[in-house]
Amino acid sequence: xxxxxxxxxxxxxxxxxxxxxxxxxxxxxxxxxxxxxxxxxxxxxxxxxxxxxxxxxxxxxxxxxxxxxxxxxxxxxxxxxxxxxxxxxxxxxxxxxxxxxxxxxxxxxxxxxxxxxxxxxxxxxxxxxxxxxxxxxxxxxxxxxxxxxxxxxxxxxxxxxxxxxxxxxxxxxxxxxxxxxxxxxxxxxxxxxxxxxxxxxxxxxxxxxxxxxxxxxxxxxxxxxxxxxxxxxxxxxxxxxxxxxxxxxxxxxxxxxxxxxxxxxxxxxxxxxxxxxxxxxxxxxxx
Amino acid sequence: xxxxxxxxxxxxxxxxxxxxxxxxxxxxxxxxxxxxxxxxxxxxxxxxxxxxxxxxxxxxxxxxxxxxxxxxxxxxxxxxxxxxxxxxxxxxxxxxxxxxxxxxxxxxxxxxxxxxxxxxxxxxxxxxxxxxxxxxxxxxxxxxxxxxxxxxxxxxxxxxxxxxxxxxxxxxxxxxxx
Numbered sequence: 001x002x003x004x005x006x007x008x009x010x011x012x013x014x015x016x017x018x019x020x021x022x023x024x025x026x027x028x029x030x031x032x033x034x035x036x037x038x039x040x041x042x043x044x045x046x047x048x049x050x051x052x053x054x055x056x057x058x059x060x061x062x063x064x065x066x067x068x069x070x071x072x073x074x075x076x077x078x079x080x081x082x083x084x085x086x087x088x089x090x091x092x093x094x095x096x097x098x099x100x101x102x103x104x105x106x107x108x109x110x111x112x113x114x115x116x117x118x119x120x121x122x123x124x125x126x127x128x129x130x131x132x133x134x135x136x137x138x139x140x141x142x143x144x145x146x147x148x149x150x151x152x153x154x155x156x157x158x159x160x161x162x163x164x165x166x167x168x169x170x171x172x173x174x175x176x177x178x179x180x181x182x183x184x185x186x187x188x189x190x191x192x193x194x195x196x197x198x199x200x201x202x203x204x205x206x207x208x209x210x211x212x213x214x215x216x217x218x219x220x221x222x223x224x225x226x227x228x229x230x231x232x233x234x235x236x237x238x239x240x241x242x243x244x245x246x247x248x249x250x251x252x253x254x255x256x257x258x259x260x261x262x263x264x265x266x267x268x269x270x271x272x273x274x275x276x277x278x279x280x281x282x283x284x285x286x287x
Numbered sequence: 288x289x290x291x292x293x294x295x296x297x298x299x300x301x302x303x304x305x306x307x308x309x310x311x312x313x314x315x316x317x318x319x320x321x322x323x324x325x326x327x328x329x330x331x332x333x334x335x336x337x338x339x340x341x342x343x344x345x346x347x348x349x350x351x352x353x354x355x356x357x358x359x360x361x362x363x364x365x366x367x368x369x370x371x372x373x374x375x376x377x378x379x380x381x382x383x384x385x386x387x388x389x390x391x392x393x394x395x396x397x398x399x400x401x402x403x404x405x406x407x408x409x410x411x412x413x414x415x416x417x418x419x420x421x422x423x424x425x426x427x428x429x430x431x432x433x434x435x436x437x438x439x440x441x442x443x444x445x446x447x448x449x450x451x452x453x454x455x456x457x458x459x460x461x462x463x464x465x
Contacts, residue, residue: 014404015424022323025333130301173346270348
């Protein structure tokens, strides 16, 4: 055995022995992973050692704030008793009612939002079918009070965000080095355009972005409406070529919902199926 | 990719928790060891591995089933280690390199001792440490290392050789070349 071979053999053994203790945390690590990805089985919030230390520090900070708040409150009581206070203190007190109004407004909004939340379960078990097999999943409620709709989505893979009047269910995969296009489903409400005009605009938009229409047809599932599916490569693309799929749902009053699904070729059997399953849960609420 | 692993990944893509648990069982030990060797703290290693598996599950849709899974997994693990180390940089307890070297040199070791390996690894650069750990703890081939580190095979070979020489010098009291 050469000296180099001896060194490598010893190094391998030493590395294995010196890292052995880390495997003690295997079970604990798995519990944390499960609580993050499959929260219905384990309700506990995921724990990280770093967050644990931070939480302990935060606890101390909160206690300190409460202590000072109590002390300050006692001090404020003294001010009320004493009319000869500095005018700066009075200005601060004058600002308080405005904050109260904001808080009341927030409460009103929360109450409105809670109405839909109270009427439907916050999470429920569902079944998803992929390649012929059915799998149980847990889906979570998302609501839009103004547009009066609800939809269920899987928090293990997505988050629900509202920006500039458009609701989005966005993939929480954030590994940029994986080189995949955006994965999301947009829910947009349109009240001032006909279905024909909306379809025309979508097709023009797709054309400008270099997409080629694969299919367009009336559909009954996952939603009763019109579907346009397009891909960003005339020849079918590769695994990560972008795919955009639109569903247009017309309402009785002439308004429309447009659902824009964005994923990629490899995700036809993943995100695409999940987005359609979410759409099946979409409900407009008539009070 | 082995047929069984390919089937397993397909199941995970469909959201099968049991298949994911099996994958964890298969990869967790060495992932924890690797993260420990790189981050130098077993609790940090646990956080890193936790985040890695969560990322793997959430990104599994974008994994190309025709490609080998292990380099893809380790690329995420190594990136997570790096993220963690950079996040910790400001809080890190810096071990004085000269003190470590003097300690190791004083020992005048003839062979590699378990208790000194981690100490010696600290004196390598982050990339050197990662290469040594992946090669000699996880048993990666140069081609796989190239995929994980996103470098060409020749670069891997020369960096690995250099890292090994530096480690040997540290452990056996030789002279470091920079």
